[in-house]
Amino acid sequence: MTVINRLRDRIRDVPDFPRKGILFRDITPVLEEPALFKGLIDELVAPGKGAGLTRIAAIESRGFIFGAPMALSLGIGMSLVRKAGKLPHKTLQRSYALEYGEGVLEMHANTMAAGDRVLIVDDLLATGGTAAAAAHLVRDAGAEVLGSCFVVELAFLEGRKKLEGRVEALLTY
Numbered sequence: 273m274t275v276i277n278r279l280r281d282r283i284r285d286v287p288d289f290p291r292k293g294i295l296f297r298d299i300t301p302v303l304e305e306p307a308l309f310k311g312l313i314d315e316l317v318a319p320g321k322g323a324g325l326t327r328i329a330a331i332e333s334r335g336f337i338f339g340a341p342m343a344l345s346l347g348i349g350m351s352l353v354r355k356a357g358k359l360p361h362k363t364l365q366r367s368y369a370l371e372y373g374e375g376v377l378e379m380h381a382n383t384m385a386a387g388d389r390v391l392i393v394d395d396l397l398a399t400g401g402t403a404a405a406a407a408h409l410v411r412d413a414g415a416e417v418l419g420s421c422f423v424v425e426l427a428f429l430e431g432r433k434k435l436e437g438r439v440e441a442l443l444t445y
Contacts, residue, residue, distance in 0.1 A: 275308070275311035275312065275314070275315050276315070276442060276443065278308055278311070279302060279308070279311075279312060279423075279442060279443055280443055282301045282302050282305065282308060283297050283298065283299055283301065283302060283424070283443065284297075284298040284300075284301050285297065285298070286298050297396070297424050297426075297445065299334070299395055299423060299424070302423075303337065312338075312423065312442065313338065313341045313342060313345060314345075315442055316338060316342055316393070316421055316423070316440075316442065317342050317345045317346055319419075319421070319438065319440050320342070320346055320391055320421075321346070323389070323391075323418060324389050324418075325346060325348055325389050325390070325391050325418060326348055326349070326384075326387070326388045326389050326390070327343075327348055327349050327350065327351055327383075327384050327388045327389070327390045327391075327415070328342055328343040328346070328348060328349070328350040328351070328390070328391055328393055329350075329351045329353050329379070329384075329390050329391070329392045329393065329406055329409070329410055330343075330350055330351070330352060330353065330393045330394070331353045331377075331392065331393065331394040331402055331403065331406050332352070332353060332354045332355055332358070332377075334394065334395035334396070335353070335393050335394035335395060336352065337395070338393050338394075338395060338423065339393040342391075342393060351379060351380070351383040351384055351390075352379065352380070352383070353377055353378070353379050353392075353406045353409060354377065354378055354379070355375065355376070355377065355378070356375075356376035356377070356378050357378075358378070359378050359379070359380055361380050361381070361382070362380070362381045362382070363378040363379060363380055363381055364378065364379050364380075364381050364409050364412045364413060365377070365378050365409075366378075366405040366406075366408045366409050366412070367405070368401045368402060368404065368405035369401050370401070375401075375402070375405075377402070377405045377406060377409060378409075379406075379409045379410075379413065381413070383413070384410065384413045384414075384415040385413065385414055385415065386414035386415065387414075387415070387416075388410075388413075388414075388415035388416065389415070389416050389418050390410045390415050390416065390417055390418060391418055391419055391420065391421060392406050392407060392410070392417065392419070392420040392421075393420070393421055393422075394406075394420075394422055395422065395423045395424065396422060396423065396424050396425075396426070397420070397422040397424070397425040397426065397431045397432060397435075397439070397441055398426045398429045398431055399429050399430075399431045399434075400429075400430075400431025400432060400433065400434035400435055401431075401434065403420050403422075403431070403434070403435055404434040404435060407420070407435065407436060417436055417437050418437050418438065419435075419436075419437035419438030419439060419440065420435050420437065420438075420439050420440070421439075421440040421441070422439075422440070422441045422442070423441070423442050423443065424441060424442070424443050424444075424445065425441030425443070425444045425445070426445055427444050427445065428445075
């Protein structure tokens with residue numbers, strides 16, 4: 273059985289979470305199986321090999337779970353993209369639309385520079401607002417966004433339309 277098929281089998285559907293009418297795709301069973309987790313990381317890094325990446329921009333919080341081993345595997349650095357107020361040094365900020373209001377993402381101002389070639393990483397692509405805000409932060413730092421990758425994409429929400437560069441998702445629902 274391929275890694276993708278094993279992922280599809282292990283990702284758990286949780287109806288009505290976090291509220292009624294939502295079908296949540298729970299990735300935690302994948303993290304409980306080291307061989308499958310390693311296979312998932314191998315699948316995520318494959319498109320980035322040989323692409324000249326210099327940095328991973330991992331989005332809080334589950335993006336950190338995937339971004340760190342990806343950066344290690346590729347031999348590049350990782351930058352954190354977090355909710356406002358959680359980074360201790362000078363930051364760049366970007367607002368983005370939420371379902372009911374607005375959110376703010378931050379990234380350390382000195383975490384990347386002109387010439388960096390960046391891959392944005394998160395667990396889920398839904399409406400694309402968070403990943404698009406992360407891409408703006410990367411560009412605000414003077415770096416180039418080569419693309420984005422996700423474990424799961426909810427294609428019916430059309431989030432990839434808001435993103436630039438190559439967009440990869442291991443599983444699409």
